[in-house]
Amino acid sequence: MPEAFTAAAIQHACTDDPDVNLEASMTGIEQAAAQGARLAVLPELHRTRYFCQTEDTRAFDLAETIPGDTTEQLGDLAAELEMVIVASVFEQAGNGVFHNTAVILDNDGRIAGRYRKMHVPQDPGFEEKFYFTPGQEAFRPVPTRIGKLGVMVCWDQWFPEAARLMALAGADVLVYPSAIGWDVNDDEDEQSRQFDAWQTVQRGHAVANHLPLIACNRTGFERSPDELDPGIAFWGGSFICGAQGEILAEGDDREAVLSAELDFSHTEQLRRIWPFFRDRRVDSYQDLLELHREEQQ
Numbered sequence: 164m165p166e167a168f169t170a171a172a173i174q175h176a177c178t179d180d181p182d183v184n185l186e187a188s189m190t191g192i193e194q195a196a197a198q199g200a201r202l203a204v205l206p207e208l209h210r211t212r213y214f215c216q217t218e219d220t221r222a223f224d225l226a227e228t229i230p231g232d233t234t235e236q237l238g239d240l241a242a243e244l245e246m247v248i249v250a251s252v253f254e255q256a257g258n259g260v261f262h263n264t265a266v267i268l269d270n271d272g273r274i275a276g277r278y279r280k281m282h283v284p285q286d287p288g289f290e291e292k293f294y295f296t297p298g299q300e301a302f303r304p305v306p307t308r309i310g311k312l313g314v315m316v317c318w319d320q321w322f323p324e325a326a327r328l329m330a331l332a333g334a335d336v337l338v339y340p341s342a343i344g345w346d347v348n349d350d351e352d353e354q355s356r357q358f359d360a361w362q363t364v365q366r367g368h369a370v371a372n373h374l375p376l377i378a379c380n381r382t383g384f385e386r387s388p389d390e391l392d393p394g395i396a397f398w399g400g401s402f403i404c405g406a407q408g409e410i411l412a413e414g415d416d417r418e419a420v421l422s423a424e425l426d427f428s429h430t431e432q433l434r435r436i437w438p439f440f441r442d443r444r445v446d447s448y449q450d451l452l453e454l455h456r457e458e459q460q
Contacts, residue, residue, distance in 0.1 A: 164308075164309060164310045164335070164427070165201075165309060165310075165427075166426065166427050166428045167424055167425060167426045167427065167428070168200075168201045168202065168309055168424065168425060169198065169199045169200045169201060169202075169422050169423065169424050169425075170200060170201070170202040170203075170204070170336070170375075170377055170403060170422065170423060170424075170425050171191075171192075171195035171198065171200035171202065171203045171204065171420055171421060171422040172203075172204050172377055172378070172379035172401040172402070172403060172412070172414070172420075172421045172422075173188060173191030173192060173194075173195060173203055173204065173205050173206070173209075173379065173420055174191075174206065174379060174380060174381070174382055174399050174401040174414050174418060174419045174420070174421065175187045175188065175191055175206070175209070175381065175382065175383075175418045176381065176382050176383025176397075176418060177206075177208075177209060177210075177211060177212050177213070177381060177383065177385070178212065179212055181210045181211055181225070184209060184210045184211065185209075185210050185233065185236065185237075187209075187418075188205050188209050188210070188237075188250075189236070189237070189240055191203070191205075191420050192205075192237075192240060192244065192246065192248060193240075193244070194420045195246070195420050195422060196244040196246055198420065198422045199422070200246065200422050201245075201246055201247065201270070201309050202246065202247045202248075202249070202309055202312075202377075203246055203247070203248050203249070204248075204249040204338055204340060204377050204379040205248070205249060205250050205251055205340060205379060206251065206340055206341060206342060206379050206380055206381035206401075207251045207263070207316055207317050207340040207341050207342040207380075207381065208251050208253060208263065208342055208381075209250070209251050209340075209381065210225075210233055210251075210252070210253075211225050211253065212385050213342050213381070213385055213395065213397070214294075215289055215290050215291045215293075215294060216288050216289075216290065216385070216387040216388065216389070216392065216394070216395060217290060217387060217388050217389050217392075218290050218293040219388065222294065223255075223261065223294070225253050226253045226254065226255040226261050227252060227253065227254070227255060228254070228255055228256075229252055229254050229256075229264065229266055229274070229277060230274065231252070233250060233252050233266075234250065234252065234266055234268065234274060237250050237266075237268055238268050238272040238273065238274065239272060241268040241269065241270055241271070241272045242270070242271055242272030244270075245270045245271075246270055247267065247268065247269055247270050247275075247307045247308070247309050247312070248267075248268040249265055249266075249267055249268075249312065249314055249338055249340060249379075250265070250266045250267075250268065251263075251264070251265055251266070251316070251340045252264050252265075252266055253294075254277075254279070256279075256296075260296050261294055261295055261296060262279040262280065262295055262296055262298060263279070263280040263283070263291065263294075263295045263316055263317075264277050264278065264279045264280070264298075264316075265277065265278045265279075265280075265314045265315075265316050265338075265340055267305045267307060267312055267314060269307045269308055270307070270308050270309070271308075275305050275306065275307050276305030276306070277305075278298065278300070278305070278314045278315060278316065279296075279297070279298025279299070279300065280295060280297065280298055280315075280316040280317070280318070280319060281297055281298045281302070281315070281319055281325065282297070282318045282319045282321075282322055282325070283295050283296075283297050283318065284318045287346075287392075288346065288387065288392060288394075288395055291318075301328070301332075302315070302325050302328035302329050302332065303329075303332050304329055304332055304333055304334035304335070310335035310336065310427065311333050311334050311335045312334065312335070312336060312338050313326070313329030313330065313332075313334025313335075313336060313337045313338060313374070314338045314339075314340075315329070315337070315338070315339055316339065316340055316341075317339065317340065317341040317342055317343060319339065320339045320341065320361075320364065320365050320368075320378065321364055323364075323367070323368060323371065324451065326368035326371070326372055327371070327372060329372075330372035330373075330374055330440075331440075334372075334374060335374070335427055335430070336374055336375045336376065336377065336425060336427075337365075337368060337369065337372070337374050337375070337376040337377070338376070338377045338379075339365065339376070339377065339378045339379070340379050341378055341379060341380040341381070341401075342380065342381050342397060343361060343380055343397065343398065344381075344395040344396050344397035344398050345357065345395070345396045345398055346393070346395070347384075347393045347394065347395075347396050348393060354398075358398055358400055361400070362378075362400065362402065365378050365404075366404050366408035366410075367408065369404050369405070369406055369407070369408045370406075370407060370408040371439060372439075373406045373429075373430045373433040373434050373437070373439070374406055374430060375403070375404065375405050375406050375411075375425045375426075375427075375429075375430075376403070376404050377402075377403050378401060378402055378403075379401045380397065380398065380399055380400055380401045381397045381399075382397050382398070382399035382414075382416050382417065382418060383396075383397055383418075384396045384397070385397065396416075398416055399414050399415060399416040399417065399419075400413070400414060400415070400416070401413070401414045401419070401421055402414065402421070403421060403422075403423040403425075405425075405426070405429065406426075406429050406430050406433055407429075407433065411423035411424070411425075
């Protein structure tokens, strides 16, 4: 595994045409390769519009298998460019079972592994429980030729337990394909608070685990099929940060290919001087296994 390499986040908008969307993803990957990137990360569900704004059984027609068309085309590109690609697929895993799945393609084009979204939200405009069965696998990084990728998906990025488990299992970098945005009715102050919270919690995961982190979000406004709902303005804001939470690359709300060098040797240096893992009190964390704890009388 190299001690350092360039990684990229491909931030783009999505249309109603899956083929147009995949072409946008592939064009971004090619641009990342031209910037020297050896790892490219795509947004959550980058081949379709964010269909989860409403509950509609017709949207299940968008699902595909793994392997399937998306992984085959991106696998060929990964082998051609000798890059590792983190893609996102609306996966049909079996009869009536669908997942929101991140697929990791190694730099020889093979499928190195997959991660099925574990934390599935159900909020106005984010009706994901209607579509996705939560993953059942443990939080385990996927080994690739450039390192072990701790890949999770969007809503997972708010949970420190998930990031910690990936780090404990040996992840070299945390990776979050995302699809998050504002309710257009929110005022600017609320929008700012939401974005700052999103970025801050992920930078905190980087700091607490001494790991670099890549968050790749989609961008663009997507109108809801429900005329009573205004739709979602995906805020972009993709970023790459180092193991102390320092911002190495950051986008705004425009389409972009962001790249930065990740230095894995920095993780080892930090763990020697800030030994968070050594000083964890695992003997006192049992209450984390409870969904709710009654107040002590």
